[in-house]
Amino acid sequence: MSLDFLNAFKFTKKKSFLHQLDPRAKLVLALIYTIIALLFNQIIPLFIIFLSLIPLIIIGKLLKQWLKSIRAMSFLILFILILNTLFISFSFAVAMIFRIYIMVSAFSLFFLTVDPNDLALSLITMKFPYEFAFSFSLAFRFVPTIAIEAQNIIDAQQSRGYEMQEKGLINQIKNLFPLLIPLIICSIRRAFNVAEALESRAFGSKKERTYYYTIKYTAKDWIFTIYLLLVLTFFIILKVQFAYMPEFFLWSLPV
Amino acid sequence: MSGIEKYQTMIMVKNLDYRYPNGTVALKGISLKINKGELVGIMGKNGAGKTTLIRTLNGLIKPTRGEIFINNENTNLKSIAQLSRNIGLIFQNPSHQLFANSVEDEIKFSLKNLDMSKEELQNKVNKVLKEFDLEKYRERSPLNLSGGESKKLAIASIVCRDVGILVFDEPTLGQDAREIESFINLINEERKKNKTIIIITHNIEFTYDYIPRTILMSDGQIIADGPTHHILSNDLLVNKSSLVLPQAQQISLALQDSGFKNTEKITTKNELISYITQILTNNPISEED
Numbered sequence: 448m449s450l451d452f453l454n455a456f457k458f459t460k461k462k463s464f465l466h467q468l469d470p471r472a473k474l475v476l477a478l479i480y481t482i483i484a485l486l487f488n489q490i491i492p493l494f495i496i497f498l499s500l501i502p503l504i505i506i507g508k509l510l511k512q513w514l515k516s517i518r519a520m521s522f523l524i525l526f527i528l529i530l531n532t533l534f535i536s537f538s539f540a541v542a543m544i545f546r547i548y549i550m551v552s553a554f555s556l557f558f559l560t561v562d563p564n565d566l567a568l569s570l571i572t573m574k575f576p577y578e579f580a581f582s583f584s585l586a587f588r589f590v591p592t593i594a595i596e597a598q599n600i601i602d603a604q605q606s607r608g609y610e611m612q613e614k615g616l617i618n619q620i621k622n623l624f625p626l627l628i629p630l631i632i633c634s635i636r637r638a639f640n641v642a643e644a645l646e647s648r649a650f651g652s653k654k655e656r657t658y659y660y661t662i663k664y665t666a667k668d669w670i671f672t673i674y675l676l677l678v679l680t681f682f683i684i685l686k687v688q689f690a691y692m693p694e695f696f697l698w699s700l701p702v
Numbered sequence: 703m704s705g706i707e708k709y710q711t712m713i714m715v716k717n718l719d720y721r722y723p724n725g726t727v728a729l730k731g732i733s734l735k736i737n738k739g740e741l742v743g744i745m746g747k748n749g750a751g752k753t754t755l756i757r758t759l760n761g762l763i764k765p766t767r768g769e770i771f772i773n774n775e776n777t778n779l780k781s782i783a784q785l786s787r788n789i790g791l792i793f794q795n796p797s798h799q800l801f802a803n804s805v806e807d808e809i810k811f812s813l814k815n816l817d818m819s820k821e822e823l824q825n826k827v828n829k830v831l832k833e834f835d836l837e838k839y840r841e842r843s844p845l846n847l848s849g850g851e852s853k854k855l856a857i858a859s860i861v862c863r864d865v866g867i868l869v870f871d872e873p874t875l876g877q878d879a880r881e882i883e884s885f886i887n888l889i890n891e892e893r894k895k896n897k898t899i900i901i902i903t904h905n906i907e908f909t910y911d912y913i914p915r916t917i918l919m920s921d922g923q924i925i926a927d928g929p930t931h932h933i934l935s936n937d938l939l940v941n942k943s944s945l946v947l948p949q950a951q952q953i954s955l956a957l958q959d960s961g962f963k964n965t966e967k968i969t970t971k972n973e974l975i976s977y978i979t980q981i982l983t984n985n986p987i988s989e990e991d
Contacts, residue, residue, distance in 0.1 A: 596798070599795070600798045600799070602757065602762045602793070603791075603799040604799055605762065605783070606760060606782075606789075606791035606792075606860065607790065607812045607859055607860055607863065608786045608787070608812065608814070608815040608816070608863065609811075610815065624801060625799075625801050625811070627801075628801035629798050629799060629800065632845060633797055633798070636797070
């Protein structure tokens with residue numbers, strides 16, 4: 448059992464149009480794509496929305512990492528496919544899979560291209576209290592660390608004969624305790640250590656803070672935001688006028 | 703123990719390579735042989751590939767190339783659970799494995815998959831708690847133990863499985879002198895049972911005093927393998943591994959630089975003490991000096 452797939456959500460510095468954008472513009476991207484994904488439950492419009500994300504992934508030079516994050520979701524996809532096919536229809540299940548892919552891809556674009564430090568700065572410019580912004584970016588920064596720790600815990604338990612695959616749902620849930628308890632304890636201990644380390648460096652001693660780096664919403668960010676708003680408007684109109692759309696928009700699988 | 707059994711090969715590694723998914727080459731062409739009952743130290747600077755090597759031994763990571771044989775069986779054909787019946791890997795951080803409600807349950811969890819009857823299991827737990835001096839903590843939560851006690855419990859929870867090979871990752875790290883002494887006693891006890899023991903450590907004094915064979919690693923390769931006293935007396939090898947010579951060796955070199963003769967024979971603390979005693983006996987220091 449490997450947790451390597453979590454690297455698919457880890458920020459790496461790259462030179463691309465998407466990386467250079469303001470984190471707030473990318474947050475708008477993630478939110479708008481989530482909203483438009485929720486507007487529809489037909490295959491064709493969701494597929495078009497999904498396709499419209501692919502050029503952004505290519506521009507951001509993120510194809511490899513994005514494919515990893517998509518592959519990592521295979522278990523969840525299977526779950527959605529089985530449940531929706533059983534209770535609604537196969538066609539609806541496929542549409543829901545596209546919806547999940549859109550949401551995960553949009554947020555994966557955000558996490559892959561936003562430096563945790565810039566994230567804190569952007570929250571501060573959005574008038575969030577510094578303590579809140581800092582904790583948020585710190586939590587964001589600790590995701591890969593916790594993934595490494597979780598992998599070490601799995602390895603340590605496997606070294607003493609622990610086996611993940613046990614029959615029955617209750618047994619499988621019980622089986623998570625040897626992994627979850629050490630992970631929670633280690634995370635709480637780390638949180639206390641980080642808090643003490645911050646306080647020993649006078650965190651929060653001054654209410655007014657100045658920043659060495661600042662971020663600005665440039666013309667590039669405005670153009671991108673306008674593009675996103677146009678996409679949102681287009682899909683809202685599409686939703687409102689859905690009955691007048693060509694028939695293939697309503698196409699569904701025969702099952 | 704017969705002579706044949708004594709020299710039976712326990713671990714055989716052939717041309718082992720390992721590359722992490724991100725492309726980092728961690729092991730390059732590792733080949734080694736460890737006999738049953740041997741006590742081997744693995745040393746080297748951080749990032750040399752020591753931990754990766756021991757993780758390949760019990761199947762936690764699969765080699766990119768090459769083969770590992772444990773007791774003549776290819777590890778590529780076995781699951782981690784099967785391999786864990788032969789190899790016990792004790793990690794640096796005990797808090798990564800302790801989770802049960804009590805110390806007793808923690809030991810029981812390790813024995814769960816060993817097909818024991820309830821009675822056998824309870825007897826084994828009692829025996830292990832006694833051996834490791836953990837009886838007084840039987841009902842206590844493992845999360846409320848001190849650092850040294852948690853480490854002891856983590857070791858006990860692996861040793862109780864009666865595996866043939868014990869692998870320790872940095873067992874002396876953060877331990878006080880008494881804890882290290884108790885660890886040495888444990889190693890001696892396990893050696894009496896003819897267990898094969900591998901220890902990863904940066905503690906050169908500990909290696910020099912207690913481990914007869916040392917493997918030095920650098921950049922994913924084995925750069926030296928042989929008797930500890932030969933390897934750790936080699937200034938060049940020691941420097942390459944970001945280590946410092948043992949104190950006795952450092953003093954012997956300092957004495958040599960100051961013009962003292964026959965210092966090259968000094969390899970241990972005891973030899974150093976007798977050398978200095980001899981000098982002082984021949985040239986007593988007067989009170990006026």
